[in-house]
Amino acid sequence: MLSFKRNMILKVVLPILFAIGLSACSSNPVIQDYSSQTTFSNYQTYQWLPEGPSTRIQTIQPFEAKRIEQAIINSLHKKGALIVRDQPQAYISYNYQIHRTETLEPSTSVGVGFGSRHFGFGGMFPVDYETRIYEDAIWTINIYDNEKHLIWQGRTSRPLETFASPQESEAYTQQVIDAILDQFPPK
Numbered sequence: 488m489l490s491f492k493r494n495m496i497l498k499v500v501l502p503i504l505f506a507i508g509l510s511a512c513s514s515n516p517v518i519q520d521y522s523s524q525t526t527f528s529n530y531q532t533y534q535w536l537p538e539g540p541s542t543r544i545q546t547i548q549p550f551e552a553k554r555i556e557q558a559i560i561n562s563l564h565k566k567g568a569l570i571v572r573d574q575p576q577a578y579i580s581y582n583y584q585i586h587r588t589e590t591l592e593p594s595t596s597v598g599v600g601f602g603s604r605h606f607g608f609g610g611m612f613p614v615d616y617e618t619r620i621y622e623d624a625i626w627t628i629n630i631y632d633n634e635k636h637l638i639w640q641g642r643t644s645r646p647l648e649t650f651a652s653p654q655e656s657e658a659y660t661q662q663v664i665d666a667i668l669d670q671f672p673p674k
Contacts, residue, residue, distance in 0.1 A: 519670040521639040525632070527672030531568050534575035536631060554657050555581055558664035559628065566668070577638070578631040585647060588621045622647035628667050641667040 521527075535556075559581060560570055570579075593613030600609020623644045630639040643666060650656040 515643050515645050517641055517643045517667050517670050519639065519641045519673060521673050522637075525638045527639070530577040530630070530632075530672075532571045532574070532576045533563060533568060533579045533630075534571055534577075536578040536580040536629070536635065550653065551583060551656075551660075554660040555583060555626075555664065557657075558661040559668070561661060562665050562668040565665075566671075576633060578633070578635060580629045580631070582625075582627040582629075584625045584627075586623045586625055586644070588623070590619050590621070591616050592619055593617075624648070626663050626667060628664070628671075630671065639671055639673070641670050643667055 559579065563570065563579075593615070594617035595615040596611045596613050598609060598611040600607060602608060624647050625642065625644050627640065627642045629637055632638050643663065645663060648659060650659065
């Protein structure tokens with residue numbers, strides 16, 4: 488009976504704990520910065536910051552902007568805040584950028600080594616290289632006071648994802664926006 492429990496722990500519980508530990512390590516943190524002199528509880532109504540050169544959206548899909556806007560509205564509603572047309576207490580903007588990184592990695596190596604009974608050495612030398620491309624989406628939300636001075640910024644970076652349906656993309660976008668706005672207002 489004792490060995491059955493031990494085997495059960497080794498075969499079931501430990502892999503689950505290991506998977507939870509790995510998923511915790513792979514989470515993408517949200518970075519925030521804000522004005523320490525601001526009383527954030529004064530802000531309950533928001534309006535989109537009028538578009539200008541610094542608020543242009545860089546997106547690769549035409550529908551992504553609408554998904555982000557709807558996700559921000561949903562997240563603010565959960566906090567009891569509203570997007571209004573007139574006389575906002577604060578302004579909000581967002582930015583979505585794709586950051587592309589290319590790396591050159593060896594794909595084929597040749598190894599050489601020699602030695603005797605108690606002594607030896609060797610080495611490997613790359614002979615062929617492969618270019619790998621990594622793309623990350625950088626999500627940023629900015630909140631400004633009614634004089635349009637930046638008072639809060641939340642940002643996260645996630646691997647660029649592709650989805651089979653618009654519903655999957657909407658759910659993912661909402662998840663990312665919620666993670667950012669969970670930091671607002673700062674505690």
